[in-house]
Amino acid sequence: MMNGNLVIHNIFSEFQKSLDEEQELREVIRNICKEVDSISRKTTTVLQVIHYNEAGIAPACLQARELFEEANAGYAKLKDAVPSTKYYKYQDHWKFMTQRYCYLISLTIWLEKGIMATHETVAEVLVSAVEEKEGFHLDIEDYLVGLLNLCSELSRLAVNSVTRGDYNRPLQISKFVMELNAGFRLLNFKNDHLRKRFDALKYDVKKIEEVVYDLSIRGLLPKTETDGMAIES
Structure with a gap:
């Protein structure tokens, strides 16, 4: 014992x-x-x-x-x-x-x-x-979350750039985030956190689109950029 x-x-x-x-x-x-x-x-x-x-x-x-x-x-x-x-x-x-x-x-x-x-x-x-x-x-998932957080920060930068009179920056941001959004849509998410974070990307995209649209209707977009966007569309 x-x-x-x-x-x-x-x-x-x-x-x-x-x-x-x-x-x-x-x-x-x-x-x-x-x-x-x-x-x-x-x-x-x-x-x-x-x-x-x-x-x-x-x-x-x-x-x-x-x-x-x-x-x-x-x-x-x-x-x-x-x-x-x-x-x-x-x-x-x-x-x-x-x-x-x-x-x-x-x-x-x-x-x-x-x-x-x-x-x-x-x-x-x-x-x-x-x-x-x-x-x-x-880890690849940590990297992807970092990119999604980048999109949120750039959407904020798009608004603040207009505030200080920089009308080129929102266009640059819009093109970049749209390309990233297209890339993320190629992925089939299994991770719940990553999926939820990706779902929030559409709000960042919408916010940036609204900034560019507002510049467009106010006639503040550089002419060459406006023409370029029209051709691409």
Whole structure:
């Protein structure tokens, strides 16, 4: 009987050891994420200049790039801390933070070049890996949520651009978001969160369309752009 109690004691002692080790790892992950997330909030603040100061956009993008380098160093710490086979076990700790970074990186690249940041590009800036076999990587769903959040921010930018007298920017935004919307419609969503986020895209599209339409009826669209739109339609 005593031998039986000893065996059970040893078994549960090992359980406790495993639980303690996992708790320690989670604490390490939480501390790293807290540090990296603070950088994302700072980057968000830096990029808010796009809504009220055109001249401040380029400097803000440069500053954002510097902050992304700091975030990359933080993600490198996460990569070292998280066992390569247990990415999804601990993903909830950095999932929403990573989605925010995908949006911020995509926004910065769009402001710089007017193009969509690819999954590979965002991964290179952030975590340097795109495939699950590489262990810590940029999950495709997090990247897609980042793009959808980008559309919401651009719809807001379209309105604020008109407020400060920039009538070209809404047209640029409209073309880009329409192309993204067409791309997303090619996907068959299984993830409920991603599906709901995609459903909200139609409101962003509508908001941008209303801005462009308002410019059109007020005769504020550049003539060449208006003609181009007519030909495309």
